[in-house]
Amino acid sequence: MMTVAALRAKDYKSDIKPVWCPGCGDFAVLSALTKALAHLGLPKERAALISGIGCSSRLPAYINAYGFHGVHGRALAAASGLKAARPDLTVLAVGGDGDGFSIGGNHFLHACRRNMDMTYIVMDNEVYGMTKGQASPTTGPDWMDSKMTPHGPGVRRFQPAAIALAAGAGFIARGFSGDPSGLTRILASAIEYPGFAFVQVLSPCPTFRPDHRDWKEQVHALAAEPTGNAVEAARILQADDGMTTGILYAEELPVWQPRNQASASIVEIEEEFRL
């Protein structure tokens, strides 16, 4: 399929040099995201990237669009507020597995069920990298390479895709930073999806999880077309080994968007709270 795109990916890159470790999968996510934005021809002034805290949450600084590097775990809260106030913007929340599923876990659940029109990209490296390698919610129970958990975390992994489905998300996908073209396609589809689109990106951490080099051999594309049937999606996700890539579920659901009309002026609100 031939398509027309006037902008190139580099047009969306800022002049700030990423501080990510060479070899980090987040570079590929940055590349795929800028390619998706260029492919969609989204004007820079119409896009906003909102993040929390962590290595991957630095991504908004590296993109030439509106950005907000916010508070740990609160990317979705800030992004939801922005989308409520400025529905005309294309809002993307980005971050890592610790930020999104632990500190921000509750926001994740409610963002899924609220279904505002935004995209949430989680760069999942199964570790807290910025704080030097502690187990995160998606770390396997037997990972013993951190002095904080010398015998392994000992708890089952958080299952982001299955939980997103249970919480009511209408678009659930998984990409791999080692498949840049496939990831670009997924991100473009997520941005175009009318509603809350959740994309878990397997993004290796070469510094604290060198074992992730095996991911290249472990990931495998979903063998079927994306399903719009939640029961079928649940079956796929329950049988999934966590390494299946592709759009795992896509169904258009009612989008929640608050009314924009102010019901009171600032003066009236201030008057109401006057002591």
Next chain:
Amino acid sequence: MNAETDQTIATVGELLAHALELELESAERYRELADAMQVHNNPDVASLFHRLASYGDAHAREVKQRAAGLELPTIAPWDFKWTCPDAPESACVEDTHYLMNRCQALQLALHNENRGQLFYAGVAGSAPDPDVRFIAAEMAAEEEQHVAMLQEWLARERCRAEEPPEDLDPPNVSE
């Protein structure tokens, strides 16, 4: 790479669109790696990646000159008919490390040039259009020259198996 679609490159315009993307992406990736090395205090490898990026820029200009007067198709990022997961001459991010040395960087570049050569050779051997085959064969020959140049460069570097360099600021500090 999209295995589900027809991988045949049918027209000269399509071939040149691939060639341009290959060189632009290669240059951009090397520049990105150079920045990363600079940030991580590896100026020697950073300058080498900058030099490799400048070659990509020069090759992209050559492709643009060759394509002058032609209307190149714009292709979605996932519809390029590469035979590898990314553009053939784009260094794989995960094959880099902040402690990598010039030899390792050159070996990475050699790997990329080999992939580029294989891509063009594949088109030269499979395209139905004789003009596409001819140009692809020329480009494959150019890539062979790049491969030879990098091999000579590597020989001059006198690379040898070394112990991994000491990391004076290791990431895994005691908790």
